[in-house]
Amino acid sequence: xxxxxxxxxxxxxxxxxxxxxxxxKLIHGSTYTNKRMRQPEESRIIAKQLRVFHELDxxxxxxxxxxxxxxxxxxxxxxxxxxxxxxxxxxxKQLAKDVDELEKILAEVPSPIVLSxxxxxxxxxxKNDAGDAVLIDFEYTSYNPRGYDLGxxxxxxxxxxxxxxxxxxxxxxxYPTQEQQRHFCRAYLAGKDGxxxxxxxxxxxxxxxxxxxxx
Numbered sequence: 001x002x003x004x005x006x007x008x009x010x011x012x013x014x015x016x017x018x019x020x021x022x023x024x025k026l027i028h029g030s031t032y033t034n035k036r037m038r039q040p041e042e043s044r045i046i047a048k049q050l051r052v053f054h055e056l057d058x059x060x061x062x063x064x065x066x067x068x069x070x071x072x073x074x075x076x077x078x079x080x081x082x083x084x085x086x087x088x089x090x091x092x093k094q095l096a097k098d099v100d101e102l103e104k105i106l107a108e109v110p111s112p113i114v115l116s117x118x119x120x121x122x123x124x125x126x127k128n129d130a131g132d133a134v135l136i137d138f139e140y141t142s143y144n145p146r147g148y149d150l151g152x153x154x155x156x157x158x159x160x161x162x163x164x165x166x167x168x169x170x171x172x173x174x175y176p177t178q179e180q181q182r183h184f185c186r187a188y189l190a191g192k193d194g195x196x197x198x199x200x201x202x203x204x205x206x207x208x209x210x211x212x213x214x215x
Contacts, residue, residue: 001138004058011136027136029128034160037122038174040183042133046125047187049133050153054114054146062143064113067103074099109213111145118142120153123161150188150207151215154181175215181208 005011015023036042078092117124118140126134158170176184185207190196 001058001060001141004060005056005138005141008056008058010053010056011134011138027126027128027134029126029134032122032125032127032133034122034157034162034174037125038157038176038180040180042127043180043184044187045127045131046133046153047184048190048192049135050117050120050149051188051191053117053135054149056115058115060143062113064144064148065142066118066144066148067099070099071096106145106147106213109145109147109210111147111210111214113143114146114149116142116144116146116149118144118149118152120149121156121159121161145214147210147214150185150211151213154184154211154215178208181211185211 002011003017006013012027017023032042032046037046074092074096077090081090081092117135117138119137120135124135124137126136128134154176155170157176158172158174159167160171161167182204185204186196186199189199189203189207
C-alpha cells in the first residue's frame with residue numbers, strides 16, 4: 001500500500017525498500033497540532049487534500065473494514081476482560097448488540113465507498129513548505145464509507161495526544177461546531193481546485209449529516 005500511494009505522490013516519497021525496512025524522502029514541513037488543525041484556513045487545506053485522497057483508485061480489497069475492526073476489538077476485550085475487576089463496568093454482550101444495531105443504521109446512510117485513511121488525527125497530517133497538507137502514516141488505510149473517514153476526523157478534533165494526563169480521553173466540547181463542519185465540508189466538496197461558491201448549501205448539509213452519522 002505504501003508503494004502504491006508513493007507512486008501516486010501521496011504521503012512520503014518512497015526511495016527504496018529493503019528486507020528489513022525502507023528509505024523515505026524527508027518532507028520539509030511540520031506536523032499539525034490540535035490547535036492548528038482547528039484554524040479555519042488549515043481546516044480548509046486539510047479538507048481539500050482529503051478529497052484528493054478519497055478519489056484515489058488503489059488496487060486493494062474494497063470491502064469496508066470498519067465494522068469488522070470493531071468486532072475484532074470486542075473479541076479481544078471478551079478474552080482479556082474476564083477478571084472480577086471488570087464486572088459491572090463493561091457489558092460486552094450489550095456492546096456487541098449495539099454494534100449490530102449500528103451496522104443496520106449505517107447501512108441506510110448513503111455514503112460512497114472510498115479509500116479511507118481511518119486515522120485522521122493531527123499527528124498524521126503534515127503541512128509542507130509549499131503550504132499543502134500531506135497525509136502520512138497509512139497503517140490503518142483501507143476502503144470504507146466516506147462518512148466514516150470524515151466522522152473520524154471530526155472526532156479527532158476532541159483529542160490532544162500531547163496532554164500528560166488522560167490523553168486518550170477526548171474533550172468533546174472541542175468537537176467541531178456546525179459552522180466549522182460546514183466550512184470543512186464546503187472545502188471538501190469544492191475539491192483541490194474547485195470554487196467553493198459553486199457548492200450548494202444542500203450539498204454541504206448532506207455531507208455534514210453523513211459525517212455525523214458515522215462520528
